[in-house]
Amino acid sequence: MDKFIIRVPASSANIGPGFDVLGIGLDLFLTLEVAVDSSLSTTDSANCLLSYEGDGSENVPLESGKNLITKTALFVLRCNGVAEFPKVTQVHVINPIPLGRGLGSSGAAVVAGVLLANAVGKLGFSKQRCLDYCLMIERHPDNITAAMMGGFVGSYLRELTPRETALVHQPLSDMLAPHGTTDKAPLNIGTHVKYNWNPAIKCIAIIPQFEVATSDSRRVLPAEYSKQDVIFNLQRLAVLTTAVGAAQPDPQLIYNSMQDKLHQPYRKSLIPGLTEILSGFTPQTHEGLLGICLSGAGPTILCLATENFDQIAEAIIERFKQEKVECVWKLLQPAQNGATVEHL
Numbered sequence: 399m400d401k402f403i404i405r406v407p408a409s410s411a412n413i414g415p416g417f418d419v420l421g422i423g424l425d426l427f428l429t430l431e432v433a434v435d436s437s438l439s440t441t442d443s444a445n446c447l448l449s450y451e452g453d454g455s456e457n458v459p460l461e462s463g464k465n466l467i468t469k470t471a472l473f474v475l476r477c478n479g480v481a482e483f484p485k486v487t488q489v490h491v492i493n494p495i496p497l498g499r500g501l502g503s504s505g506a507a508v509v510a511g512v513l514l515a516n517a518v519g520k521l522g523f524s525k526q527r528c529l530d531y532c533l534m535i536e537r538h539p540d541n542i543t544a545a546m547m548g549g550f551v552g553s554y555l556r557e558l559t560p561r562e563t564a565l566v567h568q569p570l571s572d573m574l575a576p577h578g579t580t581d582k583a584p585l586n587i588g589t590h591v592k593y594n595w596n597p598a599i600k601c602i603a604i605i606p607q608f609e610v611a612t613s614d615s616r617r618v619l620p621a622e623y624s625k626q627d628v629i630f631n632l633q634r635l636a637v638l639t640t641a642v643g644a645a646q647p648d649p650q651l652i653y654n655s656m657q658d659k660l661h662q663p664y665r666k667s668l669i670p671g672l673t674e675i676l677s678g679f680t681p682q683t684h685e686g687l688l689g690i691c692l693s694g695a696g697p698t699i700l701c702l703a704t705e706n707f708d709q710i711a712e713a714i715i716e717r718f719k720q721e722k723v724e725c726v727w728k729l730l731q732p733a734q735n736g737a738t739v740e741h742l
Contacts, residue, residue: 399433399434399435399436400433400434400484401432401741401742402432402739402740402741402742403430403431403432403740403742404429404432404510404513404514404737404740405427405428405429405430405737405738405740406427406428406429406506406510406513406545406546406737407423407425407426407427407506407545407733407736407737408424408427408428408495408501408502408506408545408730409421409422409424409501409505409506409540409544409545410424410500410501410502410544410601410603410693410694410698410700411500411502411538411540411541411544411694412540412658412661412693412694413550413638413656413691413700414635414638414655414656414657414658414691415630415631415634415638415655415656415657415658415660416540416552416631416635417631417658417660418538418539418540419540419552419554420540420550420551420635420638421502421540421541421543421544421545421551421553422544422549422550422551422601422732423544423545423547423549423732423734424501424601424603424730424731424732424733425730425731425732425733426494426495426730427494427733428491428492428494428506428507429491429492429493430467430489430490430491430492430510430514431489431490431492432488432489432490432514432517434483434486434487434518435486435488438486438488439486443463444462444463444468444472444482444483445483445484445485445486445487446462446468446486446487446489447487447488447489448460448461448462448468448489448490448491449489449491450465450490450491450493451490451491451492451493452491452492452493452494453493453494453496453497453503454497454503455493458491462483463576466504466507466508466511467491467511467514468483468489468514469511470507470508470510470511470514470515470531470535470574471483471511471512471514471515471518472515472574472576473515473535473573473578473579474511474512474519474521475515475518476578476579476580477531477579477581477582477583478515478519478521478582480515480519483518484518487518489514491510496605496698497609498610498611499605499606499610499693499697499698500692500694500695500696500697500698501603501693501694501698502541502544502694504536505532505536505541505544505545506545508532508535508536508542509528509532509542509545509546509737510737512528512532513528513737515531517739517741525546525547526586527585528546529542529546529547529587529588530583530584530585530586530587532546533555533583534565534573534583535573537566537567539553539555539590540553541694542588543590545736545737546737547590547592547736548592548732548733548734548735548736548737549593549595549733549734549736550592550593550639550732551590551591551592551593552593552639553589553590553591555587555588555589556586556587556588556589558584558587559584562584565581566584566587593639593640593642594640594642595643595732595734596643596644596647597731598704599642599688599702599704600703600704600707600729600730600731601701601702601729601731601732602700602701602702602703602711602727602728602729602730603699603700603727603728603729603730604698604699604700604701604714604715604718604725605698605727605728606669606718606725607723607724607726608697608723609697610665610669610695610696610697612695614668615665615668615695616695618664618665618668619661619665620664623659623660627659627660630657631658631660634654634655634656634658635655637655638652638656647704649688650681652689653681653687653688653689653690655689656690656691656702658691661692662676662691662692665692665695668696668697670722670723671717671718671720671723672692672697675690675699675714675717676690676691676692676699678717679701679710679713684706684709684713685706686703686704686706686707686710687702687703687710688701688702688703689701689702690702699714701714707729711729714727
């Protein structure tokens with residue numbers, strides 16, 4: 399029997415001014431307990447025995463051809479000449495990452511699926527090569543790279559050739575279909591760098607109890623931006639990536655560097671109280687607070703802080719209650735090692 403455990407961190411993307419650029423892998427882990435066991439039996443057409451517990455358990459499909467994790471794994475196997483899972487592959491999923499809340503739940507599922515294929519198919523891919531297959535499916539590199547590589551990362555996608563563009567940008571439903579593409583992923587689709595992070599800085603995730611659909615969060619964004627707004631974000635991006643790694647975090651420097659004009663102002667219509675929360679919580683009003691931003695597309699609010707975590711979280715939760723929005727919160731820190739596979 400071949401047994402292993404896959405762990406993939408949650409992630410927060412679009413950090414401050416880093417829209418589609420910056421992401422943080424966070425120590426809240428999607429876990430797959432996997433065993434390839436010939437003594438088991440299943441009616442699944444791809445030889446997978448799938449079970450699931452945690453967030454979204456009441457709605458997550460347990461057929462390998464419908465679940466995002468196993469669909470991703472089958473796609474990677476197919477592209478590398480393997481038609482199905484080894485008989486029988488038992489996958490138990492434990493998911494504490496809230497779905498649709500801006501903490502990278504779908505990105506974690508894609509990373510887990512690629513690592514699952516790499517392990518059971520004995521493909522021997524490096525993390526960088528696994529990332530290529532992830533970026534075929536999840537085309538925004540900030541979440542995916544943070545989940546795979548861990549830590550505080552900046553990333554971008556390279557320019558693709560016309561043939562590569564056609565391959566990467568085919569409809570996702572076609573790509574992941576049972577008889578979809580068999581072409582291998584282009585090499586080195588994404589490039590990333592990991593920034594220094596002062597370990598005294600923790601991440602407070604305030605999680606409203608409603609979902610924001612990715613399609614809605616993208617729909618509200620403008621087709622074009624002013625030169626002034628782009629420069630505003632670029633200036634702050636250049637400062638923030640160094641400021642969080644300083645030996646003595648400067649609250650005012652980090653707070654001002656986490657301002658954004660490219661996505662947060664446009665998403666206020668989707669998240670009640672967003673504008674007031676982002677502007678009303680500062681290092682002056684709440685000791686220990688360094689910066690505040692929308693996590694991914696929201697609705698989760700991410701605060702960077704060095705102390706008074708409970709007070710900061712509870713104050714934001716109280717502000718959300720004025721909008722009749724209930725929240726929970728988690729104290730997290732960067733998952734520096736990213737996704738891991740442990741063979742047992």
